[in-house]
Amino acid sequence: MNIVVCIKQVPDAASVKWDHEKGTLIRDGVQSVINPFDYNAIEAALSLKDQLGGKVTAVTMGPPQAQDAIREAMSMGVDAGVVVSDRAFAGADTLATTYTLSMAIKKLGTVDAVLCGKQAIDGDTAQVGPGLAVRLDIPCVTCIGEMEVIGGGKALRVKRMCEQGYDIIEVAFPVLLTVLASLNTPRVPSLKGKMRARKADIPLWSADDIGADKQKIGLVGSPTKVFSTHIPKFEARREMLQGSVEEQVEALIEKFKEAGII
Amino acid sequence: MSEVNYFLTEEQQMIVDLARQITREKIIPVRAKLDETEEFPWDIMKDLAQADLFGLYIPEEYGGLGGGCFENCLAVEQMAYGCIAITTTFAASALGGYPIYLYGTEDQKTKYLPDIASGKRLVAFGLTEAGAGSDAAAIKTTAVEEGDHWVLNGTKQWITSGGEAEIYTIIAMTDKEKGARGASAFIVEKGDEGFSFGKKEKKMGLRASSTRELVFNNCRIPKDRLLGKRGQGFIIAMRTLDLARPGIGAIAVGLSQAALDESVIYARQRVQFGQPIISFQAIQHMLADMATHIEASRALVYAIARTIDAGAKSFSKLSAMAKLFPTDVAMKVTTDAVQILGGYGYMKDYPVEKMMRDAKILQIYEGTNQIQRNVIGQALNKEYARREP
Numbered sequence: 001m002n003i004v005v006c007i008k009q010v011p012d013a014a015s016v017k018w019d020h021e022k023g024t025l026i027r028d029g030v031q032s033v034i035n036p037f038d039y040n041a042i043e044a045a046l047s048l049k050d051q052l053g054g055k056v057t058a059v060t061m062g063p064p065q066a067q068d069a070i071r072e073a074m075s076m077g078v079d080a081g082v083v084v085s086d087r088a089f090a091g092a093d094t095l096a097t098t099y100t101l102s103m104a105i106k107k108l109g110t111v112d113a114v115l116c117g118k119q120a121i122d123g124d125t126a127q128v129g130p131g132l133a134v135r136l137d138i139p140c141v142t143c144i145g146e147m148e149v150i151g152g153g154k155a156l157r158v159k160r161m162c163e164q165g166y167d168i169i170e171v172a173f174p175v176l177l178t179v180l181a182s183l184n185t186p187r188v189p190s191l192k193g194k195m196r197a198r199k200a201d202i203p204l205w206s207a208d209d210i211g212a213d214k215q216k217i218g219l220v221g222s223p224t225k226v227f228s229t230h231i232p233k234f235e236a237r238r239e240m241l242q243g244s245v246e247e248q249v250e251a252l253i254e255k256f257k258e259a260g261i262i
Numbered sequence: 263m264s265e266v267n268y269f270l271t272e273e274q275q276m277i278v279d280l281a282r283q284i285t286r287e288k289i290i291p292v293r294a295k296l297d298e299t300e301e302f303p304w305d306i307m308k309d310l311a312q313a314d315l316f317g318l319y320i321p322e323e324y325g326g327l328g329g330g331c332f333e334n335c336l337a338v339e340q341m342a343y344g345c346i347a348i349t350t351t352f353a354a355s356a357l358g359g360y361p362i363y364l365y366g367t368e369d370q371k372t373k374y375l376p377d378i379a380s381g382k383r384l385v386a387f388g389l390t391e392a393g394a395g396s397d398a399a400a401i402k403t404t405a406v407e408e409g410d411h412w413v414l415n416g417t418k419q420w421i422t423s424g425g426e427a428e429i430y431t432i433i434a435m436t437d438k439e440k441g442a443r444g445a446s447a448f449i450v451e452k453g454d455e456g457f458s459f460g461k462k463e464k465k466m467g468l469r470a471s472s473t474r475e476l477v478f479n480n481c482r483i484p485k486d487r488l489l490g491k492r493g494q495g496f497i498i499a500m501r502t503l504d505l506a507r508p509g510i511g512a513i514a515v516g517l518s519q520a521a522l523d524e525s526v527i528y529a530r531q532r533v534q535f536g537q538p539i540i541s542f543q544a545i546q547h548m549l550a551d552m553a554t555h556i557e558a559s560r561a562l563v564y565a566i567a568r569t570i571d572a573g574a575k576s577f578s579k580l581s582a583m584a585k586l587f588p589t590d591v592a593m594k595v596t597t598d599a600v601q602i603l604g605g606y607g608y609m610k611d612y613p614v615e616k617m618m619r620d621a622k623i624l625q626i627y628e629g630t631n632q633i634q635r636n637v638i639g640q641a642l643n644k645e646y647a648r649r650e651p
Contacts, residue, residue: 188284191314191327194276 001054001173004105005045005078005115006132007038009062009069010122023230025122034069037117039186040179044147045115046077047184052153054112055079059104061089061097067202074197075189082108086206091219094127100217101128102135103210111136114176118143129178141169142178266557268564270336277333280313281340289344296347296470297616302426303348303470310341310352311381319356320363324375330571331505335512335563342516346620347470349513350627351384354422354471356509357628358385360502361431361447365490370449374429386427388418388450388476389499396633398433398499399442403478405434410485412448414478417460424474425459428452431502432476433495445495449487456481467619504578507585507628508570511563514588514624518556521592521599521617525549528603528612545602552595559588579641586634589624596621 009032017026034042045056058073058081060066070081084104092100105111114136119126126142133140145166146159155172161180207217215221239255241248256262270278288309296303310316318333320326327333334356341349359378362370362385377383394400403416414434421430430450437444450457460475490498526549529540539545566584570577596618600607607614625631 188288188309188313189280190312191276191280191318193314194280195273198272198276 001048001052001112002108002110003045003048003054003056003113003115004108004111005038005041005056005058005073006101006128007042007058007060007069007073007117008035008120008122009033009060009066010035010120013121018231020231023228032065032068034072035117035120035122037119037121037179037181039117040181040183041115041117042073042076042078043184043186044144044177044179045113046187047147048113048115048149049077051149057081057108059084059101059108061085061092061100061104064204067204070202071197071200072189074200075193076187077190077193080200081202083202083204084210085204086217088207088214088218091222092217093222093224094123094125094131095223096217096219096221097128098131098135099221100207100210100212101132103212104205105132105136107205107210110174112173112175114138114174116176116178118178118180126178129176133176136174136176138174138176139171140176140178141171144177144179145182147177147179147183266561268560274333274336277315277318277329277336278340281315281337282343284309284313284315285340285344289341289348293345293348293470294610294613294616296345298469300464300469302472303351304426306348307351307381307384314379315352316355316381317379320359320375320379324371325379326375330567331508332564332567332571334509335567338509339512339516339519339560339563342513343520345470346513346517346624347468349516350468350471350623351423351426353506353509353513354387355381355385355427357422357502357506358387358427358429358431360505361387361489361498362429362449364501364505365447365494365498367486369486370489374449378429383429384423384427385429385431386421386423386476387502388421388424388430388432390418390420391416392419396630399445399496401433401435401445403432403434404438405436405446405448407436407485408482411482412485412487414448414450414456414481414483416478418476418478420463420473421476423472424476425462426472430476431489432478433499434478436492436495440493442496443493445499446492447489447495447498448483449489450478450481450483454481454483466622467616468623500578503628504581505570507581507634508563508567510624510628511559511584511588512567514585514592514621515556515560515563517617517621517624518552518559518588518592518595521596521614522549522552522556524612524614524617525552525599525602528606539602548598548602552598555591556595559591562587579638579645582629582634582637582641585628586631586638589621590631592621592624 012031012033015030019026049056056078058070058078060069061084064085066083084100089100116129130140141158141160143161144158145161148157150157155170157170160167160169241251288306315337317326318329322328338349338353362374378385389398391401405412405414432448432450433445435444436446456479458477460477463473529545530538532539563584566580599614600618603612603614606612
């Protein structure tokens with residue numbers, strides 16, 4: 001079984017700071033970490049391998065230092081990894097990103113399962129998983145909260161969590177899944193894994209290496225234009241209501257109506 | 263932050279980083295609950311197994327990492343920063359595993375070490391009895407040859423991971439009339455005929471570790487479970503303890519460091535008389551003494567562990583020192599931490615009361631600190647006698 005897990009380096013949410021004038025993140029000096037949901041995707045990929053055998057390959061698009069993320073995934077038990085890295089990829093939106101990742105995954109050969117985190121905590125789009133499935137022309141189930149191998153290893157039964165309940169879906173391989181944090185508890189790295197990861201050769205694949213169409217990658221291939229960004233302000237107001245309990249309740253209901261809450 | 267450079271190799275630093283990660287992510291969040299419920303930390307044992315840490319000291323050909331006493335010290339120091347009950351459970355498996363690694367036949371090593379290294383089976387070490395603590399030679403458990411079997415009878419007391427471990431290295435008398443030279447070591451497995459477990463102890467500290475009686479009632483084990491030679495039991499036990507004691511020192515260092523960190527953080531925040539209490543010299547001097555003693559402990563443990571790994575022949579005195587000093591420091595430092603946190607330190611809302619309760623065992627188990635002083639004193643007497651013309 002060929003399993004691919006897509007991971008992304010994101011700024012460490014614990015140490016992130018804001019530029020309030022420009023309305024952007026200050027990325028200088030902020031450590032990069034693996035996107036939290038992607039740890040669950042790694043665990044899901046490794047558990048599929050534990051049950052069905054095969055190989056897990058981690059794929060990421062980013063600058064060369066994204067090799068650190070691949071090494072961390074390998075320390076958990078991922079077999080190999082590749083960083084798709086080229087200045088031409090810079091400024092990619094989800095359309096260009098899914099194209100780029102799909103070209104890299106196609107270069108890896110036939111895949112049986114692709115695991116992604118539900119979304120990245122920096123962009124929060126949750127579009128790359130489904131978009132990638134379309135590019136690879138394989139079925140996609142998003143927001144998986146439970147997963148079970150069925151059909152003698154030929155298919156999966158998954159629980160897709162929705163806002164008002166869940167769907168149980170049976171899907172045959174090949175498949176792309178995006179996973180929730182509730183799916184599993186990511187395993188800790190192992191010493192042997194860390195030692196293997198330290199010595200591992202992690203290739204950097206350029207746009208040419210994956211045979212990408214230059215019109216479909218990076219800023220050029222991205223129809224999404226960001227006009228402005230801002231930092232939401234949280235302004236709490238406090239007001240003390242006077243009178244008897246009944247009067248206060250009446251006043252509160254009025255306030256709620258004014259504010260359009262009820 | 264100025265830190266002592268102990269010149270760790272890249273692999274040693276990896277061990278530290280990994281053990282620290284598990285401590286932060288897995289141990290610290292559950293330690294207070296496990297202390298309350300006395301629940302055995304199986305989930306964390308599984309994480310430590312997944313991380314390959316149970317195989318630190320086991321040679322690579324048996325599935326381990328081929329590290330030494332020092333690597334083991336580095337790992338337990340980090341874990342002890344989180345909880346020494348959990349760390350003791352981990353370390354007890356090494357205490358039970360060392361005799362097999364040191365004295366096992368090729369067959370015994372092949373049979374047991376890979377499972378120990380992978381953390382698939384925990385090990386326990388059984389020496390202490392109700393009437394034989396510091397006076398280990400007073401043990402009454404017997405092993406008698408009967409055809410193709412050994413038959414064990416007696417009760418071991420206060421055995422760490424008793425009931426949870428699956429492999430036990432047991433010291434029993436085979437030739438009572440020979441005294442200390444009449445003891446032998448055996449491997450007993452959970453499930454062996456006539457082997458059962460007595461009551462689980464309720465303890466002041468170290469509550470997440472399981473401490474239980476082992477009961478041997480005509481326990482029959484195959485002949486090939488004898489470990490080392492007949493009559494070698496005490497040598498095996500003493501050698502095992504010599505090798506394990508720097509690890510207890512390292513546990514003390516990790517615990518003390520955690521108590522210091524809690525103290526400094528609190529002292530910087532706690533305002534009395536209009537200023538943070540760390541601005542008072544009374545507090546500063548306590549913290550300064552704590553920090554200095556902890557660093558001295560760490561330096562001592564590391565230096566002795568490295569000396570052992572470098573192939574020292576006789577190191578009972580050194581390993582006694584590596585246990586004695588850091589564990590006395592840990593008792594003092596954790597007591598002072600409670601003092602600095604004052605009333606809050608005495609409450610279970612803060613972690614230092616548990617640290618103080620836990621610290622006390624370090625001065626008692628694996629040889630009381632009085633026994634460590636005996637070992638050091640007797641060694642000095644012998645060493646100086648040799649110098650005389």
